[in-house]
Amino acid sequence: MKRVLTIFAAATAMLTVGLAKAEGELFIYNWTEYTPPELIAKFEKESGIKVSVDTYDSNETLLAKLQAGATGYDIVVPSQNFVPILVREGLIQKVGVHSLPNYKNLEDRWKKPEWDPEQEYTGPWQWGTTSFSYNSELYSGKGASLKEFFEPNDQVKGRLSVFQTPDEVVSLANIYLGIPFCSEDAKQMKKIQDMLVRQKEYVVAYNSETMSDLLASGEAIITNHWSGFSRLGRLTGAPIVYAYPKEGVVGWYDSMVVPTSAKNVENAKKFMNFMMDPVNMAMLTENQGYGDAVKGTAQYYSDELKSAPEINPPADLKVFFAPTCSPKAQSLIDKVWTKVMQ
Amino acid sequence: MSDWLPRSAAGRRWLGLAPSYFVIGIFMLVPMIIMGVFSFLEPNPYGGVKPVGSMAAYVKLFFEYDLEDQLVFNPGYINIIFRSFQLSFGATLLCLVFGFPVAYYITLQPENRRNFYIYLVTIPFWTNLLIRTFAWIIILGRGGVIETPLLAAGIIEDSLRMMYTDGAIAIGLTYSYLPLMVLPIYASLEKLDFRLLEAASDLYANRLEVMTRVVIPLCKPGIIAGCILVFIPCLGAFIAPNLLGGGKKLMLGSLVQFQFASARNWPFGAALSMLLLSAVVIMLIFYARAAKKRAAMEGDG
Numbered sequence: 001m002k003r004v005l006t007i008f009a010a011a012t013a014m015l016t017v018g019l020a021k022a023e024g025e026l027f028i029y030n031w032t033e034y035t036p037p038e039l040i041a042k043f044e045k046e047s048g049i050k051v052s053v054d055t056y057d058s059n060e061t062l063l064a065k066l067q068a069g070a071t072g073y074d075i076v077v078p079s080q081n082f083v084p085i086l087v088r089e090g091l092i093q094k095v096g097v098h099s100l101p102n103y104k105n106l107e108d109r110w111k112k113p114e115w116d117p118e119q120e121y122t123g124p125w126q127w128g129t130t131s132f133s134y135n136s137e138l139y140s141g142k143g144a145s146l147k148e149f150f151e152p153n154d155q156v157k158g159r160l161s162v163f164q165t166p167d168e169v170v171s172l173a174n175i176y177l178g179i180p181f182c183s184e185d186a187k188q189m190k191k192i193q194d195m196l197v198r199q200k201e202y203v204v205a206y207n208s209e210t211m212s213d214l215l216a217s218g219e220a221i222i223t224n225h226w227s228g229f230s231r232l233g234r235l236t237g238a239p240i241v242y243a244y245p246k247e248g249v250v251g252w253y254d255s256m257v258v259p260t261s262a263k264n265v266e267n268a269k270k271f272m273n274f275m276m277d278p279v280n281m282a283m284l285t286e287n288q289g290y291g292d293a294v295k296g297t298a299q300y301y302s303d304e305l306k307s308a309p310e311i312n313p314p315a316d317l318k319v320f321f322a323p324t325c326s327p328k329a330q331s332l333i334d335k336v337w338t339k340v341m342q
Numbered sequence: 343m344s345d346w347l348p349r350s351a352a353g354r355r356w357l358g359l360a361p362s363y364f365v366i367g368i369f370m371l372v373p374m375i376i377m378g379v380f381s382f383l384e385p386n387p388y389g390g391v392k393p394v395g396s397m398a399a400y401v402k403l404f405f406e407y408d409l410e411d412q413l414v415f416n417p418g419y420i421n422i423i424f425r426s427f428q429l430s431f432g433a434t435l436l437c438l439v440f441g442f443p444v445a446y447y448i449t450l451q452p453e454n455r456r457n458f459y460i461y462l463v464t465i466p467f468w469t470n471l472l473i474r475t476f477a478w479i480i481i482l483g484r485g486g487v488i489e490t491p492l493l494a495a496g497i498i499e500d501s502l503r504m505m506y507t508d509g510a511i512a513i514g515l516t517y518s519y520l521p522l523m524v525l526p527i528y529a530s531l532e533k534l535d536f537r538l539l540e541a542a543s544d545l546y547a548n549r550l551e552v553m554t555r556v557v558i559p560l561c562k563p564g565i566i567a568g569c570i571l572v573f574i575p576c577l578g579a580f581i582a583p584n585l586l587g588g589g590k591k592l593m594l595g596s597l598v599q600f601q602f603a604s605a606r607n608w609p610f611g612a613a614l615s616m617l618l619l620s621a622v623v624i625m626l627i628f629y630a631r632a633a634k635k636r637a638a639m640e641g642d643g
Contacts, residue, residue: 058603058604060603060604060606061603063388063389063606064389064602064603064606067386067388067389067390068389068390085388088388089388089389089390158503164584164589165603165604166604167604186410186411200590203588203590204505204506204588205506205588205589205590206588206589206590207588207589217483217484217485217486218484218485218501219483219484219505219506327387327388330387330606331387334604334605334606334607335406337604337605338418338600338605339418341589341590341591341592341600342418342419342421342422342591342592
């Protein structure tokens with residue numbers, strides 16, 4: 001049914017192309033399966049702007065693409081720890097998000113965040129947490145501690161899935177071992193490396209895409225997962241539970257920014273403003289199931305979403321947002337990861 | 343004839359080929375030169391390169407600074423390269439074992455049916471490789487096409503755990519590149535004069551001898567071409583190791599990708615690509631030499 005709707009939306013979008021020409025275009029470069037077609041169709045209908053969406057699979061890919069001189073994108077959606085890098089490398093531009101009409105709708109706690117203190121660059125997309133999920137029919141544990149992910153019991157042997165890029169895996173390891181984020185201390189990083197090498201004996205795959213499928217088929221019993229993505233897996237009927245370990249979880253905040261090479265800056269600003277309207281943002285959250293940073297969205301949520309455990313963490317959950325690491329700390333992370341992968 | 347056209351035949355030929363020289367120059371040589379230059383520069387910590395000359399990328403192939411900043415020999419990358427060669431070799435062998443009989447069978451068909459069979463061989467190319475590789479997850483995976491009936495029949499009790507293994511990678515690679523083995527072998531078998539086979543039998547060669555002493559030597563160019571066509575893309579393969587192998591052990595292709603994305607070490611990625619490229623060029627030179635020698639011998643005969 002969803003596919004039929006998508007095709008229908010695409011057809012509607014095509015019919016409006018004639019109209020769209022006059023208002024110009026908008027090129028969005030976003031994470032895979034992170035841009036609901038119905039949202040794009042609504043924006044196209046309201047603004048007359050023709051939108052194209054291209055996708056990437058990690059912050060690292062986005063950065064490499066922009067560094068390599070990829071042009072033509074008007075909106076990209078990096079996580080908070082990549083925003084300062086993109087600013088420093090001159091890859092994104094100030095668009096004065098704070099002066100857009102709908103900026104007033106942004107929740108106060110998310111206004112002028114530390115990665116964009118003047119709110120010149122970033123408009124909200126989604127925020128959520130990274131932890132692990134388990135198949136509750138195959139696993140006897142309760143996901144109470146990160147120990148179950150990093151030092152699993154034999155039930156999980158050969159049936160653990162870990163993300164394919166080091167960023168969040170190492171951050172979770174930092175939380176578990178009580179080592180500060182972006183550590184430049186070789187001894188501390190060695191501890192993380194040793195633990196990840198030991199963990200590898202339990203790993204069936206390093207995967208950042210099909211975690212829910214792995215859990216549903218039973219190929220994996222525990223997988224690294226993102227909160228909202230885990231909910232989507234659960235909604236397909238698989239017994240997937242998102243874990244809130246006592247040590248805490250990694251938090252992230254993805255936001256829209258405008259690359260320096262963007263050709264349709266005004267349209268990008270229109271889209272940012274559109275997304276800060278609670279009706280539209282609620283549509284995105286309903287589709288993705290992460291958290292949003294816009295006031296008044298909850299009234300538009302479905303009952304299912306309102307009660308979803310993935311967006312209603314326990315009150316005492318510790319959420320740690322990773323900062324941007326120094327080149328030295330980053331190269332230690334890469335060394336650790338290369339060692340694990342050898 | 344216009345005056346500006348070159349007079350000599352060689353000149354005209356050059357002019358005629360100019361567009362292809364141009365395309366090869368722009369789309370092949372220039373990127374390769376960029377890659378070569380990048381491999382001798384310093385990495386920028388956040389991706390890209392600094393315009394500072396450095397051999398660090400090539401040193402890194404063999405040595406590393408450990409977590410305590412000591413320069414030590416590091417067999418890690420060599421192992422990855424060796425592993426890639428091993429796997430490519432295995433996949434090529436499997437392609438040959440399955441591809442040769444197919445090509446031979448097609449050759450034995452009446453002429454009007456042959457084209458149809460060749461057409462069938464090319465059908466997989468109509469679908470994206472990524473999608474075809476995903477299909478193998480359904481075939482090999484837990485609760486997949488192979489396991490489910492075996493489990494139901496009670497032949498096996500637990501999952502066979504075929505996915506996310508080296509075997510799964512080899513199957514994926516073999517499947518991906520099998521047509522590239524079949525087509526060149528077929529091309530050279532098609533030209534085979536089957537009267538030679540009869541002659542060999544008349545001279546008391548048994549079936550095996552006909553195969554090993556007549557058929558295989560005569561279609562050797564096709565076999566070699568097929569092996570090269572399969573081996574080279576296997577070396578740089580990226581999709582099968584990641585999707586079917588679970589990305590647990592890096593292969594050359596994934597290692598290069600990792601340098602450009604996560605590790606943000608473009609020069610090292612470029613150096614690895616240069617290494618891969620040299621391996622390929624060496625093999626092609628070998629092939630060209632052998633082909634030339636054979637042509638010369640046939641010329642003598």
